[in-house]
Amino acid sequence: MVDTQTVIGDLILKNPVLVASGTFGYGDDCKDVVNINQLGGIVTKSLSLKPRDGNPPPRIVETASGMLNSIGLANIGVRKFIVEKLPYLRTTQTKIIANIAASTIEEYCIVLSMLDEEEGIDGYEINVSCPNVKEGGLSFGTSCEMTAEITRRLRTLTKKTLIIKLTPNVTHISEFARAVADAGADAVSVINTLVGMAVDIRIRKPKLSTVTGGLSGPAIKPIALAKVYEVAQSVNIPVIGIGGIMTAEDAIEFLLVGASAVQIGTANFIDPAASVNVADGIVRYCEQNKIESVRSIVGTLQASKELSVVRSWQ
C-alpha cells in the first residue's frame, strides 16, 4: 500500500490531487461520472459576496494545446452557495476548499467570515489573480504589498487552512510567495492562468469579448513547472502545483520540483474523471518504483551535473 497522504497547512489530504477552482463547479455537477470521494480535495468555483453574471460571450477560445477563458468569475454568490451547495459538499468524504474572489479587502474579509461560520469547509484558497475582471483580481495579485495585506487580514479571521493562489503575470513570483508566507499563509497555489489573446483575422477582432483572457491547458505546463520550482526553492510553506496537468506523469513532474499537491483544471473539461485518473496513476508510479509514500518524492528533483540524456523524441 502506497501512503498517498499529503499535508497542506492543517489539512491532511488523502491524496495529493485536487480539482482547481472554476473547473469543477461546486462539486455536485460531476457526481455522475466522478467519485469525488477519491479526490484529495475540491476547490470550489470562486465565490464572491454578490452573485456575478460573468462576462459576455464569447468567453472561451481553443488555442494550440490550450484554451483562453474569460468567464469573469460568474458564480452564484456566497449566500446561495451556503444554502444550496454546501449541504451536499458536507456529505462527501473529501476536503472542501472554498475559493474566494473579491474586489476590495473588506469584501474578501466578509466572504471568508461568512464561510467560517459554516460547518463543512476545511480551508480557503484566495483568488488574488483572476485576469478577467476589471476591479480586484489581477490588480491585487500583481501588487506584492496588496497580496500580503489581504493575507494578513484574512489570517486574523480564520484558523482554518489559508491558501493564496498566485498569478504568474509578475516578474518574480517567488517575491509574492515569500510575502504571503510572511503574512501567515499556510500554502500557495501556483499558478493561475497566464494573460493571453487570440484574434479572428477575418473580422480583425479579438476572439474573446474582453480582448484578453487567461491561458490554461498543456500549453502552460512548462511555465507552471518553472514557477513551482522557483517558489518551492524560496518558501517553507507547501506549494500546490497547477498548470496544464493532464496525466499522472504530469502531476509527478510537479511533485518532483517541489509541489506537495497538485490541482487538475482544464483537463476536467475534457475528461470529468481526469483528476481521479491522475490520482490512480500516481499510485501506480509509486508501486512500480517501490516508493512507499508520495510525500517522500516531493522536491526530490536531481539537480546534478549528470543530466538525463534525451536519446530520442518520444
Next chain:
Amino acid sequence: MLQSFCPITSRQTVGANIYVLSFRSPQIASTLQPGQFVNIKVSESGIPLLRRPFSVYHTDGDDIKIIFNVIGVGTKVLASKNVGDVLDVLGPLGRSYNVSDGYETAVLVAGGLGVAPLPMITKSLDRRSKVLVTFLGARSRDHLVTTFLENVHTATDDGSEGFRGTVVELLRSILSANSFPQPKIFGCGPNVMLSNLSRLAEELSIPCEVSIECAMACGIGICQGCPIEKVNGEQKYALVCKEGPVFNSRSVLIV
C-alpha cells in the same frame, strides 16, 4: 449523463463535404431525447484539445448518428476515423425539445446542418395526434440532406432546388397561404436564421423552440464558457450546454 467508449459502426458521405458517422452506445441511445447532444473527444493526441459537441442526428437501435461538415481540425480528425475506431463520448447532454404537448402541427425548420436534430423530432412525434411539416434550407441542392425527414419543403440560396431564398422566407410564404391547426415551430440553424425565425414566430404568435449552436469546452455546465443572454429573469445569462441547447425562442437574445 454518461461517459462511454463507442466503436464507430459506419461512416458515410451524404452531400458536399457532409459526413454522417455512426457509433454504438446502447446506454446513450436508449435515453436520448430529440435536441440533446453528445460531446466527443475526437483525438487521443490532444489535438484538438477540447471535445466537440454534436446534436444527435438519429438513433438506430444501439447506434447514434451525428452529421457534420469538415470545417476545422476537429471535424477533419473525425472524418478520417474508420469503422472500429473508438470514440470517447459524453452524453446525452442538454435540454431537449418539448415534443409532447401544446400543439397539433409540428413545423420543423432548419438551415444547413441545423437539420441535425430534425430526424429525432420526426421519429419521436406521436402520429395519432400530430401533423408534421418540414422546411429545410441550404446554400444549394448539394447541401440539402433530407434523409429521415417527411413532408419536406426546400429552399436554396442559389435556387438549385425548391424555393430560391432563405428557409424563413419560404416558411413565411407558406404560413400566410395555409392554415395549420395549432402549429409549433421547432428550429435549428445558424444564429442569423434563428433570429429571423424567432421574429416570424413572434409576429404570428406561434410557439417556437430553437436549438442554439455554441462553442463549448465541457458541455456539462462546469466551465461556464457558453453563455447566451436571457430576455428576463434573475440571471443575465443561461448556459447553452445545460439550460439549452434548446430554448423557447422568446427567452433568449439570439445575436
